[in-house]
Amino acid sequence: MKKIHIILLVFIAVSIAVLISLMGNLSTYETIATAKQKPGKYVTLSVKMDRNKPLDYNPVKNPNYLAFTALDTLGNSVQVVYHDLKPTDMEKSERIVIGGAISGDHFECKKILVRCPSKYKDDPNAAKNSLKEQTSQY
Amino acid sequence: MNYIGEHLFPGQLGHFAAVLSLVACLVATIAFFKSNRAEILAEKKSWLRLARAAFLVETISVITIICCIYYILVNHLFEYNYAWEHSDTTLQPKYVFACLWEAQEGSFLLWSFWHCVLGWILIATAKKWEAGVLTVVSFAQFCLATMLLGIYFFHTKVGINPFALLRTEGLLNNAPAFTDITTGNLRADYLTILKDGSGLNALLQNYWMVIHPPVLFLGFASTIVPFAFAFAGLVNNDHTWTKPVLPWALFSGAVLSTGVMMGAAWAYESLSFGGYWAWDPVENASLVPWLVLIAGLHTNLVYKSSGYSLKSTYIFYILAFSLVLYSTFLTRSGILGDTSVHAFVGADIFTQLVSFILVFFIPAMVLFFIRQKSMPTIRKEESTYSREFWMFIGSLILFLSSLIIIAKTSVPVFNKIFGTKMSPPEDVPFSYNQILVFIAILLGLLTAVTQYLKYKETPKAFFSKKIWLPTLIAVTISLAISLSGAMNYDKKGPGFMIAIHIALFAAIYGVVANTGYIWLGLKGKLKAAGASVAHIGFALLLVGILISSSRKEVLSWNTTGVSLFEKTKDQDPAENIALFQGVRTDMGKYHVTYLRDTTNDFDKKKYFELSFESKDGANKFKLYPDIMKINKGRQEPSANPDKEHYWNKDIFAYASAWTDPSVNDTTTFRPVQLKEGDTVFYSNGMIVLNKVMVNPPNNKRVIEPGETAMMLDMTVISKEGSIYSVTPGIVIKQNAVRNLPDTVMAQGLVLQFNKIADEKKRTLEIGVKENKGMTPLITLKVLQFPFISIVWLAVIIMVTGFIMSIVQRTGKTKLTAV
Numbered sequence: 030m031k032k033i034h035i036i037l038l039v040f041i042a043v044s045i046a047v048l049i050s051l052m053g054n055l056s057t058y059e060t061i062a063t064a065k066q067k068p069g070k071y072v073t074l075s076v077k078m079d080r081n082k083p084l085d086y087n088p089v090k091n092p093n094y095l096a097f098t099a100l101d102t103l104g105n106s107v108q109v110v111y112h113d114l115k116p117t118d119m120e121k122s123e124r125i126v127i128g129g130a131i132s133g134d135h136f137e138c139k140k141i142l143v144r145c146p147s148k149y150k151d152d153p154n155a156a157k158n159s160l161k162e163q164t165s166q167y
Numbered sequence: 168m169n170y171i172g173e174h175l176f177p178g179q180l181g182h183f184a185a186v187l188s189l190v191a192c193l194v195a196t197i198a199f200f201k202s203n204r205a206e207i208l209a210e211k212k213s214w215l216r217l218a219r220a221a222f223l224v225e226t227i228s229v230i231t232i233i234c235c236i237y238y239i240l241v242n243h244l245f246e247y248n249y250a251w252e253h254s255d256t257t258l259q260p261k262y263v264f265a266c267l268w269e270a271q272e273g274s275f276l277l278w279s280f281w282h283c284v285l286g287w288i289l290i291a292t293a294k295k296w297e298a299g300v301l302t303v304v305s306f307a308q309f310c311l312a313t314m315l316l317g318i319y320f321f322h323t324k325v326g327i328n329p330f331a332l333l334r335t336e337g338l339l340n341n342a343p344a345f346t347d348i349t350t351g352n353l354r355a356d357y358l359t360i361l362k363d364g365s366g367l368n369a370l371l372q373n374y375w376m377v378i379h380p381p382v383l384f385l386g387f388a389s390t391i392v393p394f395a396f397a398f399a400g401l402v403n404n405d406h407t408w409t410k411p412v413l414p415w416a417l418f419s420g421a422v423l424s425t426g427v428m429m430g431a432a433w434a435y436e437s438l439s440f441g442g443y444w445a446w447d448p449v450e451n452a453s454l455v456p457w458l459v460l461i462a463g464l465h466t467n468l469v470y471k472s473s474g475y476s477l478k479s480t481y482i483f484y485i486l487a488f489s490l491v492l493y494s495t496f497l498t499r500s501g502i503l504g505d506t507s508v509h510a511f512v513g514a515d516i517f518t519q520l521v522s523f524i525l526v527f528f529i530p531a532m533v534l535f536f537i538r539q540k541s542m543p544t545i546r547k548e549e550s551t552y553s554r555e556f557w558m559f560i561g562s563l564i565l566f567l568s569s570l571i572i573i574a575k576t577s578v579p580v581f582n583k584i585f586g587t588k589m590s591p592p593e594d595v596p597f598s599y600n601q602i603l604v605f606i607a608i609l610l611g612l613l614t615a616v617t618q619y620l621k622y623k624e625t626p627k628a629f630f631s632k633k634i635w636l637p638t639l640i641a642v643t644i645s646l647a648i649s650l651s652g653a654m655n656y657d658k659k660g661p662g663f664m665i666a667i668h669i670a671l672f673a674a675i676y677g678v679v680a681n682t683g684y685i686w687l688g689l690k691g692k693l694k695a696a697g698a699s700v701a702h703i704g705f706a707l708l709l710v711g712i713l714i715s716s717s718r719k720e721v722l723s724w725n726t727t728g729v730s731l732f733e734k735t736k737d738q739d740p741a742e743n744i745a746l747f748q749g750v751r752t753d754m755g756k757y758h759v760t761y762l763r764d765t766t767n768d769f770d771k772k773k774y775f776e777l778s779f780e781s782k783d784g785a786n787k788f789k790l791y792p793d794i795m796k797i798n799k800g801r802q803e804p805s806a807n808p809d810k811e812h813y814w815n816k817d818i819f820a821y822a823s824a825w826t827d828p829s830v831n832d833t834t835t836f837r838p839v840q841l842k843e844g845d846t847v848f849y850s851n852g853m854i855v856l857n858k859v860m861v862n863p864p865n866n867k868r869v870i871e872p873g874e875t876a877m878m879l880d881m882t883v884i885s886k887e888g889s890i891y892s893v894t895p896g897i898v899i900k901q902n903a904v905r906n907l908p909d910t911v912m913a914q915g916l917v918l919q920f921n922k923i924a925d926e927k928k929r930t931l932e933i934g935v936k937e938n939k940g941m942t943p944l945i946t947l948k949v950l951q952f953p954f955i956s957i958v959w960l961a962v963i964i965m966v967t968g969f970i971m972s973i974v975q976r977t978g979k980t981k982l983t984a985v
Contacts, residue, residue, distance in 0.1 A: 036563070044567055051602070052589070054598050058582075058588040
């Protein structure tokens with residue numbers, strides 16, 4: 030066997046090992062119900078904000094405390110606590126992706142991903158509302 | 168129906184040009200293909216003439232489309248969806264181009280434009296390869312042209328028409344103001360109501376966004392050249408293309424590096440990724456083609472000098488372009504919606520984007536497997552002491568790293584195909600860094616050593632004689648840095664920290680050894696030193712990345728101890744500090760004061776003036792972070808940072824939240840009953856009612872004739888001893904009562920006279936409202952990035968190296984041609 034073949038085999042082995050170890054690193058998308066069964070495990074949820082429940086954020090009192098209620102598509106809800114700034118436009122987003130773990134009675138959130146402003150293109154409602162607001166003076 | 172005031176001509180012209188360009192590309196592709204196949208010289212030439220003519224028509228069409236969109240944007244023709252969606256009347260002229268490429272259509276157009284430019288350079292220089300190479304380029308142009316069609320074929324929409332009218336997009340149907348009451352249709356004069364567009368995304372209103380996309384797209388577009396050469400080589404079964412392709416591959420490498428790092432600079436300046444690199448899928452998608460292209464460039468050089476690695480050169484060049492297409496798919500199809508903040512949301516071009524990849528990748532790979540049996544190979548093994556052997560290993564490592572990055576980035580694609588539910592890990596950057604730090608070690612070492620080896624076989628004595636000095640210097644420097652404690656990054660455990668220090672050595676070794684090589688190996692001949700300079704830049708880039716990312720610091724830890732703040736759980740970061748206007752606040756090494764804010768109508772920005780003083784008094788500066796209001800989607804204003812630049816660090820500050828005194832008014836009035844001379848307490852002191860005045864002579868409030876005013880003379884005394892005088896009151900005219908509340912801004916206090924509670928006891932009811940939101944307040948995040956300048960300097964050096972190599976290589980090609 031040529032040197033080059035041995036090296037190639039080593040590389041393939043290394044890349045497979047690396048990829049497998051990376052897969053182990055990944056978390057999973059869960060629903061609120063399944064996340065509640067795994068307290069303490071880092072999971073990712075795709076949720077909506079419950080607009081009927083209050084959003085608790087007061088930058089004067091504490092800029093690093095945000096609490097709100099999240100709803101998933103199955104209708105389950107959970108209280109979310111996030112110890113950082115409220116992401117801009119969070120109230121207006123249709124859907125948010127949150128990463129964190131269930132801790133006691135709430136979801137301790139580490140990461141919030143709100144859809145990018147440039148993407149509102151696929152949300153015709155936002156565009157329509159914006160148009161309505163612009164023209165409501167007439 | 169005719170609508171008043173619409174300008175339909177630019178749209179019609181633009182759409183005609185879009186269709187014409189599609190047809191012209193098709194003609195050009197066929198003609199170039201025929202010319203390449205033709206055996207007889209005369210036939211070859213006649214096809215070539217036709218092909219060039221078609222390519223000219225195509226070029227003119229693309230430029231026409233761009234001009235039409237530009238015209239629509241500059242003249243604010245909001246009857247067009249493009250103008251309405253991506254611009255508004257207040258847009259500064261310098262950002263018109265940013266509007267052009269905010270949308271998918273515009274960025275495809277930019278790509279198309281660069282293909283035209285590159286195409287003409289190829290026509291002028293590629294000689295016998297012209298027909299073969301341009302066949303591929305024209306076909307790519309055809310694919311891009313379909314993206315701009317917006318025409319339905321058998322109920323499937325192909326492409327997005329950039330000239331679609333707003334009224335045909337259905338948006339106006341929902342706004343009652345636009346409906347003609349008599350007919351229920353759109354009003355003929357709807358344009359008189361539609362006065363403004365929804366504006367450009369604030370993140371894109373940044374000068375980097377004007378120059379970064381064109382450069383990056385030139386980089387993406389240029390990867391087609393090596394691919395096209397390789398493809399033409401496969402078609403013609405001729406491998407001599409590996410020589411004329413070299414300057415092109417170098418050019419592609421240079422432009423892609425510049426484009427990617429300009430994107431990093433934008434991310435850094437706007438802080439939208441929290442630094443210059445965050446392993447966001449959008450960033451990865453632009454990095455991966457670069458890695459593979461560089462791998463291809465190295466195997467290409469190996470083939471040219473030693474005859475080894477021809478097949479891998481083919482594979483890498485094919486993959487580099489295919490990965491550009493795959494990246495296009497990732498960032499534009501909307502598949503990354505849940506993992507990237509910055510990807511486009513898919514329009515209806517998902518299938519089109521997938522076909523775009525396959526239509527290039529599959530034929531190229533099929534042809535490759537047909538031809539590979541007949542490719543020349545060298546049976547003899549490379550020597551371990553040869554340059555080609557280690558260059559090949561280096562290319563493999565680059566390729567391996569690109570595989571790892573793209574595999575991780577593609578998780579949403581796997582989820583879609585296999586129905587799995589994998590999501591990004593908790594610490595995304597670390598999940599990349601822990602692997603890539605080892606790649607950095609290997610690449611640093613290879614970059615350092617390989618140049619000292621000769622092609623074919625290196626005498627061992629020669630090698631060790633040359634290499635010992637650079638090695639010694641590198642060990643000394645890296646030990647000095649490591650021991651100085653500048654890189655104590657132990658958050659991820661000792662293993663990772665050791666890896667970082669080894670990587671630092673490897674990177675410094677790369678810098679020192681390549682610098683040394685210019686004198687030790689090349690005897691100071693700078694003309695031939697392009698490769699060394701590029702490698703110095705690359706290794707220095709690794710140094711910069713290692714130092715700057717391990718020492719990023721948050722300066723705004725909320726350790727003020729001000730009772731206003733609730734304590735956060737100890738494991739959670741509290742990286743934002745609240746500042747009241749005019750109050751000097753303690754922030755670690757600095758005192759910060761929020762002095763005032765100013766509004767600028769020109770760019771719709773509100774600037775916060777912040778004064779920073781280091782506690783040792785050595786350093787004072789002011790920063791002006793701002794927030795910007797935009798119409799788009801009625802978003803909250805977005806924050807832009809400001810930075811103070813030092814040679815060894817940058818300090819960034821941005822307003823992460825702010826209160827607007829007029830809006831944030833949610834607390835209610837607390838009723839209190841008082842007599843003259845009575846006192847009432849509020850959270851920060853007391854309020855005294857001195858006396859009731861009816862129609863006081865020197866009333867500072869505006870009272871109209873015929874009104875009777877009843878004002879309360881009150882004093883507010885805060886705990887700190889500040890005294891404020893307030894006079895709330897009411898005015899009565901016949902039976903109507905008008906209330907005149909008064910405020911103490913500094914105390915967040917509002918007082919109003921509610922009513923007379925008891926006439927006999929002479930008690931009055933006063934409303935007291937406390938609202939901290941009244942005092943202007945911002946929440947600030949301050950970050951310090953050390954030695955970031957090394958990163959930018961390194962990129963400049965690397966690109967200079969690429970350019971030097973291009974000059975060197977084109978010079979050689981010319982010589983051999985003569």
